[in-house]
Amino acid sequence: MACFKTSFAILGLLLLSSTAIAQQHPRLVVGITIDQMRYDYLYRFWEDMGETGFKRLLREGHVAHNGHYQYAPTFTGPGHASIYTGTSPVNNGIVGNEWYSRKEKKQVYCVEDQSANTVGSNSVEGKMSPRRLTTTTLTDQLELATNRRSKTVGVAIKDRGSILPAGFLSDGAYWYDKTNGQFITSDFYRKELPEWVNQFNARQLPAQYLEQPWTLLLPQERYEESLPDDRPFERPFSNTEKAVFPYDLKRISGIKRYGVGESPYNILLSTPHGNSLTLAFAKAAIEGEQMGQDNITDLLALSFSSTDYAGHQFGPHSMEIQDMYLRLDQELGEFLQYLDATIGLNNVVIFLTADHGAADAPGIAGPPAGYFDNGGFEMGLRKHLLAKFKKDPITHFINEQVYFTRPSGLEDWRVEAEVRNFAMNYPGVLDVISLKDFSKCTAEPTVCEKLRKGVMQGQSGDLYVQLMPGWISKYYEKGGTTHGSPYAYDTHVPILFFGWKIGHQDNYRRVWIEDIAPTVCALLKIATPSGCTGNPIEGVLKW
Ligand SMILES: [Zn+2]
Structure with missing residues (x-):
């Protein structure tokens, strides 16, 4: 009996101490960036969304309703850099996706690096690195804080959506090589792909996705938040006549453009399959790197790029965009359930935001908007x-x-x-x-x-x-939209925190994108990135 009591007491102690440890740090931070997601999408598609995806984050998490970019130009490279460096291009050096570098006397791309080499394929898509960043990232600071024992991975279809969040010290940044449908990296990060990436590539999911047409998730009449299908100001896929459902991706990807064969894997970029592929790879990363399995905090920097490709092609008021968000909502719900089952959501910090918003298509919005030549x-x-x-x-x-x-x-x-x-x-x-x-x-x-x-x-x-407000490049007169301005439609994005110790709060104060990284650093009790100028968001850290 005494023996039983003692072991019970020891068990109790063990339980107590393991709970205490679990409460010190979350096991995993998942940063989710949705490329070109405007704040209003959270509510415009509300009626048709499920209960377990965006709605769950909005109901249970900290919701910053008035979150904005603090700088312009509002593009993908600067956006991802700002989220993870906690500062603006003035400090982190990512002043555009492309810009003219006076030092190099040429136009440069934000993550291009001619000294780097592709790992995982024979293309040049991996000649990339974060070297143009002039500050550390949240990911770097986590690696520094744990003496490189954290597992940190960047994942996106776009190279810049993966590399700029991953920063310099991460265990790997992986992105989609559209020339062959493989996930690759650069030798800046590692000399060869980890076995789990090889195994993922061997599954050849992109080839399977091409076999699946893009159809509407819900009956057509449920898309009343969007304009009818087949309208002007949507851009069809190359050499197809109309931008209308259903999209036979196999057939469309087989059409030769200007007589030149294009990789069939290109087409997945602007379809919901691009998001599914990103999530499948993210799960492979969690399992392959055994993320969230011990008390050293890991970080997964996840970015969904297809929402941006589709936004540029079809515009914010298309059924295509609505359908993509409804599908992403479903997959987000499944991902949350997956994290709960494998790691436990109370051990995970999730933040969700976007790298920029988008303008309404001027052709639809009408005056005072217009197209700038x-x-x-x-x-x-x-x-x-x-x-x-x-x-x-x-x-x-x-x-x-x-x-x-x-x-x-x-x-x-x-x-x-x-x-x-x-x-x-x-004009404009x-x-x-x-x-x-x-x-x-x-x-x-x-x-x-x-x-x-x-x-x-x-x-x-x-x-x-x-x-002028609402004016975008004439290129989009043929369909779709873009972003880059200092105006609210480009700066206003969702900022949500959810999970470990984070309660529900609707926060209507002005919050800046540069505040995200220092908020996560405050949750983790680690130093902020080297150029950080943001502040922890009040209310997220309330316990
Ligand atoms: Zn874009």
């Missing part, structure tokens, strides 16, 4: 300056930023004045703002502030051509 603007501007100065003092026009040629033999103020003379008469231009001297910024003050935070000298341009 970038190409015509640049040509006209160069012609105007050539006539004035007998030479062209502009080297690049990208991200709506004008880069002066240096040296051009002309004083900056003279070039600036002539750019302004030309631009202010151009609201203002021309110096990116060198913000004391002269004549835009609305919060717009000036966002631009200032989005600029790194040596990487960004000299002038910003501010478009």
Whole structure:
């Protein structure tokens, strides 16, 4: 009896201490970024969503309803960098997806790295690394805090959606090689793919997805939140006539474009299969790396890229976008159940956000929105300056930023004045703002502030051509939409926290994207990324 009592007491102690340990740290952090997810999607599709996906996060988690990007330009590279570095391009160096680098004297891509090599295929899709980031990430700080004992993995279809969150010290960043349907990495991270990635690739899921047409999840009449199918301002797949359901992906992917064979695996990018594939890979990562299995916190940085490809192609008011979110909602629900079954949701911190929003398609929104003719603007501007100065003092026009040629033999103020003379008469231009001297910024003050935070000298341009609200590139006149502006439709995104010690709260205060990383660091009691300028979000840390 005494013996029984003693062992019972020991058991009790063991239970007590293991609970105490479990409460010190979550076992796993899952960061979910949904590429191009606007805040309003959470509620626009509410009626048709299930109970276990987005609704569960909204009902049980901390919901920041007024979460915005604190800088512009609002693109995927800068977005993922800001979420994980807790700061803006001014500090982290990711000033666009592409930009003109004065040092390298060429246009560069945010994660390109000619010194890196592809691991996992023969293509050049893996010549990538995070080297253009100038600060550490949340992922790096977790690795530093645990002396590299954490398992940390980045996963996305897009290279930049995986690499920028994973940062420098993660165990691996993996992305989709659209030329062959394989998940790959770069030798920046590792010399060969782990066995679990090889096994995943051997399953050849992309080939199976091509066999499955994209049909509507629900009966057509349930899509009353969207415009009817087959409308203008949706972009069909290459060489197909209409953007209408059902999409026979096998057939469409077999169509040759301009007589040139394209990889059939490309098509999965802008379909819900891209999200399914990402989630299947995420589960393989959790199992392959044994994430969440001990008391050292692990981190999975997950990004769903297909929502952005589809947004660009079909626009926010298409049935395609609604269907993709309804399917993602279902899969999110299944993923939560999976995490609960394998790790226990009370051991997991989940945060969910987006890398930027999107404009309504001007063709649908109508005036005062419009299409800005970038190409015509640049040509006209160069012609105007050539006539004035007998030479062209502009080297690049990208991200709506004008880069002066240096040296051009002309004083900056003279070039600036002539750019302004030309631009202010151009349809869709609201203002021309110096990116060198913000004391002269004549835009609305919060717009000036966002631009200032989005600029790194040596990487960004000299002038910003501010478009009027609602105006996007003429490229999208044929369908779809884009993003990049300092306006609310591009900056307002969901920010949700859920799981370990996090209770339900509807938070209507202004929260910035740069606040996400320091909030997670505060939950984990670890140091913030090296350039962090955000603050922990009040209310998430209440216990
Ligand atoms: Zn995009």
